Every structure is written in structure tokens, then in C-alpha cells.
Amino acid sequence: MTATVTYTTVNGRLMMENRGGVKTAYVSDTLGNLIQCRDASGNKTYEAFYWSYGEIRASTGTNPSPWGFVGLLGYYTDALNYLYVRARYYRPNLTRWQTVDPLWPWQMSYVYARSSPSKFADSRGLCPWCIIPCAPCAACIIDLLIVCPPGIPSWGQCVQGVWDNLPTWLKWGCGIACAACLACIPTCGVPEPGMPPEESLPPEPEPLPRPICPPEIWDCAAATKKALSMCAPGPDCFTCIAFQCTTFGGSISFECSAECVGIGALYCLGKSM
DSSP states (O other), X not given: OOOOEEEEXXXXXXXXXXXXTEEEEEEEOTTOXXXXXXXXXXXXXXXXXXXXXXXXXXEEEOXXXXXXXXXXXXXXXXXXXXXXXXXXXXXXXXXXXXXOOTTTTSSOSSBSGGGOTTTEEOTTSSOOEEHHHHHHHHHHHHHHHHHSOTTSTTHHHHHHHHHHTSOHHHXXXXXXXXXXXXXXXXXXXXXXXTOOOGGGSOOOOOOOOOOOOOHHHHHHHHHHHHHHHTSOOOTTGGGOOOOEEOSSTTOEEOOOOHXXXXXXXXXXXHHXX
């Protein structure tokens, strides 16, 4: 008999599940990745670390749910490790979408998160939004609305009173976060000025094949990835970008903190010389 699963969400983010009476709480990072599961007693039952484009770098325990990379914003992992994101599927191993953006050409056809997966998320599969500044901005607004819910008498005076009593550093923090959020939120589906009419648009692009790389490049990538996994875990190490092989000189591009990347960078540098 299939167990019934009930999910609890807060402001659109998954928080916990009740699977046939077994409750599991989800622990998220800023991006919306499922990084831990905890049982009803608070014990850790699962933990995962991700490469920036979504492949699991390391994990312990068992994840009872289909949520993983940006899973708490709705990225659903299927049996083929494709991520269903409402409008289309994302493939972490290829660092790209499976199909063209329905909003193309006003959005990039296959590129995921504007090639900045540690900064942007795309919970609808249509256009990325800047989650790093928008998350703290949303927290500021939600906290304000909890103290001063809309509809109460003298709502404007309540908001002004709360704002006046905030510490200066918090005012600056909320203001900068919300300004940055407004600056980076894309306008989805709205043609840019001067965009030609639909009948004159170029044909839809063909699907892009996965880059083919020399075996020694993959060996280097594997060795470096192993070296990185041996470094001491820390906040910066968890955001290492997955290795991407390119046909331009057979290079490996990656971005990581100096603490983590040293061993692997030296190894790959020696292989390429």
C-alpha cells in the first residue's frame, strides 16, 4: 500500500513532510537546496552537498523525498535524475535545460540561471530570479507584515513605528537587499524595446549536444573533484561549481574558494602543461 505524503510549505518553500505518519523536517540553504533531513526528534537522517549546477558532491543517509537541488523551491528529481521545474526539465549533468525556454527569444534558450547557479534560481522554468538579495528582502517584508498585518487600524503608523525603532544596521541591510533584488529581477516574457515582431524572429535553436572532451581532461576533472572532496567542509566549499569541459583548448573551468581549490588547481595546471 502506498503511503500518503503531506507536505508543509511556508511562503512557497517546502518545510517538512508527513509520509505515512513519519514526519521529516527539511533544512534548506539560502538557494533552496535540501541540505539536511531531520526526524521528529531532531536527529539528522540525511545530509547532502552539491556542486553549483546541481549534481550531488557528497551525501550521507537516505533522502525520503524527491527534493534535492533547489528542491525546496519545487525542483522535482525524477528516476533519471532530471529535475522537473514546471515548464520544462533541467539536467544537472549537462548544466542546461532539456528544452527551449517557452519565453525564448526574450529569455536564453538553454542556459540555466544565466550561468550563475549560485546566485539565481528558476522555480518556474521560465526565467531566473536573483535569490541571494531577494531572500533577505523577503524576510524583512514578511517580518514587518507579521508585526503589522494589513487591514489593522492605522497600518501605516504601525509600519512607520516599527521602521523607526529598527537598528540602523538593519535598516541599511533591508534597504540594500531590496534595492538589489529590484535591480536584478528580470522581466519575464516582456519584449525589450526594439524587439522585432514574432513573425520576423529567427527559428528556434536546435538542441545542443554535450561537449566531447579528450579522456585526459576527464581524468583531470575526476582527480581534481576527488581532491576537492577531501578538503575541510566549510560554507565556501559547498558552493564549488561543477567541472565543465569545453572544446576551447580542452580546459576545465571551475570556481571555488582558494581554500578548497588549491590542490586540484595545481594538479590540473600540471596536467595541462
